[in-house]
Amino acid sequence: MSNSPIVKISANDPKRKSWIKVNSYSDFPIQNIPFGVFITKHDVITIGTRIGKTCIDLAALHQLGYFEGVPLTEDIFMQDNLNDFIDDGRKTWRAVRNRIAEIFDENNPILRDNEKHREEILFDEKDIEMLMPISVNDYTDFYSSKEHATNVGSIFRDPENPLLPNYLHIPIGYHGRSSSIVISGTGIRRPAGQRKTNGKKEITFGPTKSMDFELEMAFITTGANKLGNTIPIGETDQYIFGMVLLNDWSARDIQAWEYAPLGPFLGKSFATSISPWIVTMDALQPFRVDGPEQDPKPLPYLRQTGKNNYDINLSASIKPKGKQEAVVCETNLKHMYWSVYQQLAHQASNGCNICTADIYGSGTISGPEKGSFGSMLEITWNGKEPIKMKDGTDRKFLKNGDTVILRGYCKNDKIRLGFGECRGIIKKTKEGI
Template sequence: MSFVNVPAGSHFPIQNIPFGVISTASDATPRPATVIGDHAVDLRAVAEAGLFNGPLLKAVAKDVFSKPSLNAFMALGRPAWREARHTLQALLAASGPVVDLRESQELQAKILVPLAHVTNHLPAEIGDYTDFYASKEHATNVGIMFRGKDNALMPNWVHIPVGYHGRSSSVVVSGTPLHRPCGQILNPATKLPEFGASKKLDIELEMAFFVGTGNKLGDRISVKDAEEHIFGVVVMNDWSARDIQSYEYVPLGPFLGKNFGTTISPWIVTLDALEPFRVAQPHQDPAPVAYLQDPTQDKNTYDIKLEVDWKPRNHTEAHTIVKSNLKYMYWSFKQQLAHHTINGCNARTGDLCGTGTISGKDQSEFGSFLELTWNGANPVNVKGETRTFLEDGDEIILRGYCEGLVDGQNVRIGFGEAAGAILPAKPFSG
């Protein structure tokens, strides 16, 4: 338990301790933080008070927690991440030998900030962004739509975690609105491309992991060591313009249909916080090649409940239209990272890797409007509003959380929201 009040159903109990970057009206400088209940915990203030006194952080805490991103902290490695998390849990505990913060109103005033007074920023400087295609149900649905049941999955899909390199510059933090993208779209009647605003603007319900420590160019990260390199996980919406994407993706894959915006939740949840929720990933048939197998672990994914809420334009309430789960994902985080580096590609601190859309077997678990409406054939209808794809003014809110017993308490370990609204396309006069 924490001495800080944690409301029922909060994503942020003391068993979580995620990491992010905040600023406030009184101090606009972005700096690292964690969150407990309805309060951010200013890690720069914790460091300045000398409360990070463990062997790995004592000498460097003031430096790494005064940076405008988490990269310097992430680069320290998993032992330092664990030390920070354990220190913060001890400081925030309702009882125990560490009393500095619990018994000092002065320190609490400096360190604890109501979330209502906080502005969230991107938690890391993202050098590179890779998006995978790791859900078998999603890949199969898309394949059936465009190639038919007999050719739904491409032959390589069950052998490698398929992915493509995205655009890190357009990754944004939750709450950032995005303009409807424009591009060339094939006119089905004339079979010629026409320039215009996307009419098939979509979402992708994803999760993503941040690389904490990378590898040298030419080296590899093995699947059994991959979790030591993964700093933590966020919820992600890979917004997609399906009509632009469908015209451009042959022969080299997604480009303008994807890189206009990708939204992530502001708090990075560590693998240590997710540890109690490990589960087995789906059976892989055929068995992956050796470099994608980890004989030391039989639970390689996490039971993370995922939700998509849709708030139509001019509505005051959002409505849940999708409930899915990370555990459906065919290729695990560590398989994705191991495959990414098997050719000697150097992952770096702050790199972001998305899972691709996460879908389950039932329609209520499909993680995109493309699947929910079967490419527009079966519109979604909620409270009198009908959609095939998103309209201007619509807002999408993604959430993810684990729920169950941790240390004898039933808790919810969550990620907060990855939310964004769609603005009209900007006029083009070129």
């Protein structure tokens, strides 16, 4: 029971080159073809894709007839979010991605040699502004890095028994707040909240003193099952559209005081950032790898064979205001204990209905060694081991003016493709709070 036979997808052909110039270190070769939403310099909102530094207005491309023969509604790309397109399902995504690959193939003159059309369709990345790619339905955040769960358990509970007894049996997760999911580049207000200072009796309300990031990735679904039905793990791959980088901003003091017994709440719900371009699962196919061995063997509804993890290099940097950025974490999605397919099968295993434009976060992605931990909580071991910025200042947690930048890319001997950046600057708490 392989989750998904590796289909020959022509858009993934590593030999194909585009007539749009692409640097060798770009995240957006013609083999990527991610989907996003942007506003052009003419103030028009459109669904688009990107090759190199060139953003492509798909609504204009469609209107000018380039999708002839692909069954699409007239206004499918004239939208301010990708929900309808994602809702159309995998057959549509693939047909569109394949056609885009053909249109921009270096040997295809149809648009390459039509200057008037190129002017209507193509925009330099500097001349557009990215918008939220989807109108988010439900948001779940998993906790699927065993290394992260081990670190957190060691810091807050028992270094001898850091993992709770359920961890190796069940993909732990919780429901998150969807209204506060924002696009990369949105400023992040330091939240205020209740916290109890360790060793002190007093409970106070004010700006968090332990502002943190969490380096995560997330997958986005199309509508799958009706309420009351489940999704066999072998069919889950049909319902995952693509992935983004996700920063699950966290206020550790607020979280520590509020979380028992019902889990994270206001320590998380003030903001979650995602990268603007959704990279399709089809584009990520060449980077499927084995996950870690699972012992004990998962229950049948979570059992999978084949390569179900993804080899995606990830990093987090902190850039103090006006200063150079410092990389504080380098890790990889391949470390995840529970795969995206196990996460989705688990989410639906009680009959919960999976909808179009749901977001499912991975949880913090920590690797096995220091340097690969995906949050300040782990990097500084809850503030006990501050780290140095390039300007010589220390960080236990984030300061106002700090920008956190997440990056992710895949690379093999033939191609490299990636996610761009997910960034957010910490702004001071609003006056009067």
